[in-house]
Amino acid sequence: MRTTRFSALLLACIAALLAVATPTLAALQPDEIALVVARGNRESLGLAKYYCRQRGVPIINICEVDVPSTEEMEREHWRWAVRPEIQRWVQENDPEGKLRCLVTTWGVPLKIKPAGPDERTARYLAYLKGERDLRMKQLEQVSAALDKLGLDPEQDGDNLQLPDLGGKSDLKIEQRLETSLQAAQTRLAGQTSEAARADKAKLQQLATVTAGANVLLQGLGQQLQQFASREQTPPAETLQQYQLLRGRASAFSELKLMLELRAPSYERDEIALTAIQQTGGMLAAVKWLDEQIATAQKNESGSSFDSELSLVMWPEDYELLRWQPNYLRTAYQGSQLGKTFRTLMVSRLDGPSIKTAKRLIDDAIAVEKQGGLKGKVYFDARGLAELEGEPLLPGSYPDFDRSLLVTAESMKQMKGPDGEPQYDVVLNTSPELFQPGECPDAALYCGWYSLANYVDAFEWRQGAIAYHLASSEARTLREEGARVWCKSLLEDGVCATVGPVYEPYLLAFPRPNDFFALLTKTDLTLVEVYYQSKPFNSWMMVLVGDPLYQAIPPAN
Structure with a gap:
């Protein structure tokens, strides 16, 4: 079919619009947030109150709930005690359905065990x-x-x-x-x-x-x-x-x-x-x-507390085997499913210490006041794919490796107001990961695959955002001596990270090209970037960081 100049320009415009979907909602506001805290835990409540003061969240938007003091809780305890208590609180305190985001704080369990045979x-x-x-x-x-x-x-x-x-x-x-x-x-x-x-x-x-x-x-x-x-x-x-x-x-x-x-x-x-x-x-x-x-025999019904919490307003009897679709994802924009099955965004203020959890708030606000996150961008691919070529099986190792290449190339092409490259992008395509001393001035990072063995190759900038594609890298945020990536990244100074509490399968991670495009090309907050790019809820993933964090300054 013959293409006119006008139609070619039109197609180019459509492609540009589709590359980063325009959000259907305005950026998350402080009064659309509620905090979930461990009842009787002074540090949990104190952190929530501090966040409310710093971010302008109404103090009445704190939901205290009885939870165990461990990182992992029983499924039956969640189902018959914790979930109903949070659901009642939301129904009573948010009758108009204004809340869009829940924030779990220090002291709230990190994960929920698989359900028993039924x-x-x-x-x-x-x-x-x-x-x-x-x-x-x-x-x-x-x-x-x-x-x-x-x-x-x-x-x-x-x-x-x-x-x-x-x-x-x-x-x-x-x-x-x-x-x-x-x-x-x-x-x-x-x-x-x-x-x-x-x-x-x-x-x-x-x-x-x-x-x-x-x-x-x-x-x-x-x-x-x-x-x-x-x-x-x-x-x-x-x-x-x-x-x-x-x-x-x-x-x-x-x-x-x-x-x-x-x-x-x-x-x-x-x-x-x-x-x-x-x-x-x-x-x-x-x-x-x-x-x-x-x-079915493996009984993959375990999940992160936060991912299950996203569905706290769903009917109780949804299927627990594996995952549920994330109806806040960009692919569902324009659909009524997110309203029919009310889905809440969830982020976590937590870490190896209460001091680390508080720093996540302070660093995010400081970076915003300084005009946005500055520094280098690092992507650690494995050499499993080329930038271009035949379509790859979605969810496969080569497919995700290519997504890192695509993300790096896209960010290299981004220009600042002066026409110069907006980001200094460093891409590693060798099977070996970045090694100690190779990554100074690090602001953004995504890579793989070092299982439960953090490689300290980075000097992190204040406000850095980083995640590593590997299994169970958020299985603990507290265990002394654990080298899982999420805990180690937070200990080293990262401001926000993403990881799974159990085996998630590669498909469960936000695709790097989606996550970083939304992060750098839109006015979305951190938690909105995460929920518009992650595929599943009632599954393994968790976001640790200030949900309101806008690392990249909003467009004028």
Whole structure:
């Protein structure tokens, strides 16, 4: 299609707008914040009052709640005591729904243990296993039908001796299907009789049931390659069918990914299984069910206190296995889901000591008064991807490595009022992390992967914001001697950080390109940047820092 100059300019403008979505709400205000403190803990209450004085939060916006003095609390205690108490306080003190953010303070638990076994999970597991058993029986039938197609018409099928593969066990069915398929293909190769054509059609049907549209797509792709190698034009019908199947496969793959970002449910699984079988057949469906069964058996229902607190106004019976979507994320702007399922932003004023927790407030305010955060920007990639190239599997290691490269390149291109580069960006693409002494004047940082082993390579500027992509880096903020990144970053002087309290999976982290674009190109506060870029709630992540912190001066 021919593009005019005007339409090209229009497309460029749209692309620029989409690059950083315009927030639908004004920046968070002090009277839209409430603080959650540990009842009877003088330091917790004192820190909350100090924050109210420094930031202009109404003193009546302090919610005292009975919580254990440990960093980790029982799920049942949260469910039947703490959650209802906070929910009642919000309902009674915020009848108009003005509050948008809750702040947990020193003394409030950091994480909530997984829930114990219950009847609901047992029913769900039985459903998954039933769906798997059904498909395994169907695959056994497909295998038997393929065996018959592989027979010479003069052979007696009742006395057929098949290769000994250890029986049609779960571990052997894929190998058996492949062997039966190859035998049928060998027998029918080159045959042109009417009976053979009927058998070939049945063979294709059985192969499609087993491996989905992907097997047809692969076959058509090979045909097109053969035409290309002979420098011949393929039939229009073949090309059209290939493009149609390719488009369907791509659409089903995107649908599957979207569904897997949702909490487990019968409705989600029914749609996901349909999409998977359309593209990858029953074998792919069985493998996917195996993954869901393993997830349910692992009981991944633990979470950070703060992430669960985001859903304190939701109905109590939401699914705890894995995560719930974060309806405050940029992707949901314009949707009513965030209002229908009222979701609150949550940040934490905490750290290895009460002095550190107080410093988070003081540093944020000092940097704002000085005109914004200054210093160098450091990104620590691993050399797993190139800046440009084929699309990568979302959530994969190379995909996140590329997101660091994209973020670094984007920030290098940003210009200040004088036309000079706004940021001094340092990018490391070697497998080794930045080493001690390599990162002076550090203001912003994101990198990976050093598990529970903070590498002190930085001289942090006041107000620095940093997070490290690794598992359980916020499992504790107090434990003496722990080298997890969140605790160590706070000890070393960082003003705000993000991390998981348990195993989060890479998908749970805010993507660096999203987080830092919102941080540096919008007027959003810290907690708004975090909630517009993190994918899940009722999960593992926690933000430590002053929610009102605006490290980058608001645009005039």
